[in-house]
Amino acid sequence: MRNSVVGNIYINTVLLSSILQAGDNVEIKSRTKVLAIQEAKPEFTTDEGRFEDFQIFEVPIPKPDVDEGVRVRTANVNPNICVSNIKITSVTTSSVFQIGANRLMDLETRVKHIRQLERGAGAAGGQPQVQVVQPPT
Template sequence: MLQRTSSVANIHIDTIAFSSIFEIGDSCLIQGFSRALAVQREAEYFDAHEGNFAAYPIFSEPIPLLPIDEVITIQTTQLNPIIKVQNIDIIGVSSSSVVHIGNSGNISMEARVKHIRQVYPKNRTSQG
């Protein structure tokens, strides 16, 4: 892993939500995972039995990770191994996202979202 020093004078984050992380310093492993059901309905309706991720295959299907079989040759010269940033301004960090200042060993991030749209049939009138 490349070793560099990160220098940030000022950082401002308005909102960090839903299992997100703000990390300062080096880390060996960052592993983020998020899943969500996004239901859009034409009528307001809530069913207390909704939200079963197992009912949707998208949440259990394996993600194909193809092996990298290319030979990659990298030569780097770090004349100044310090990354200097004056200001970082972030509006929001959400849904298992990570803001990380520092060195990272391994990073694995996964997000799965099932979008469902429920609308009335075209021939239905607004009176029911």
Template sequence: MLQRTSCVDNIIIKIVSFSSTVQLGDSCIINGLSSALAVQREIEFFYGNEGNMANYRVYSEPIPFLPINESFSYYRQNPNPLIKVSKIDITGIAAGSLLHVGNSRHISMEARVKHIRQLLPSS
């Protein structure tokens, strides 16, 4: 694990919702996943099968991760192993988001949202 210490004096969060996480402290692996289906209609009419996410490819298609083939070199110098923040003020954390204060080794996050808008034909 990294040898840096995170120090936050105050954290103020008004809302944490919809599978979101607030984590204080170090972690080795964080895997976050959020899937949402949003249907908007001008009139209230329900077919009954809108909630089946298997009907939409957006939830099953693999996300393409292209390999990085560029070479790079870097030099890191951490003369002070302390990251100090006086205040974090957040209005809201939602939709599978994460507030993490601390060190992480591996983080993988994914969000898939299908928006459907059904409007009446214009006359």
């Protein structure tokens, strides 16, 4: 175990299941689900935006077996991790900024973007038609 000695850290934003860690840790687990709906004419309903309606949020992510058989021998001559100045704009969406050691990180972000855009005037009464554009899941 080592000490984290930090002069200055300036981070403008840490959000959406992200972590700022100064020091050692054993395990970090962070999850984020984002459903981003962009509408040409926003109309909000009470049942809009349920994660369970989209398969991308439910499908298990395969995890590789990590058994590398690597032996590591470390000799820390200095017990301190020394950092002078750090400037970061943003740490976001299940990401980690850490000064120190960590044994295991399990980070997951799932994002679904839906854009409902107008594409000119429709035939009926000059009302615009809405085109739903979705990237493949």
